[in-house]
Amino acid sequence: MTDTEGNHEMGIIGGDIEKQMLPLTPLGRIGQPEDIAKVAVFLASDEAGWVTGERITVSGGLL
Secondary structure, three states: OEOOHHHHHOOOOOOHHHHHHHHHOOOOOOEOHHHHHHHHHHHHOHHHOOOOOOOOOOOOOOO
8 A cells, every 4th residue: 555646545555454454454554656756766777787588566564
């Protein structure tokens, strides 16, 4: 679950769904857009030059 405008509009953030999902997330918090952006920036950088064909899940540990 990520803190987005759409999730707010749908009532997910601040509602029952958020309350149900937080205990299932090992980090114990809602993801922020910055959490995803950092991974995207890394993958677009030269630092990720050896990363190929990988599945990277940015989920705070939620399975």
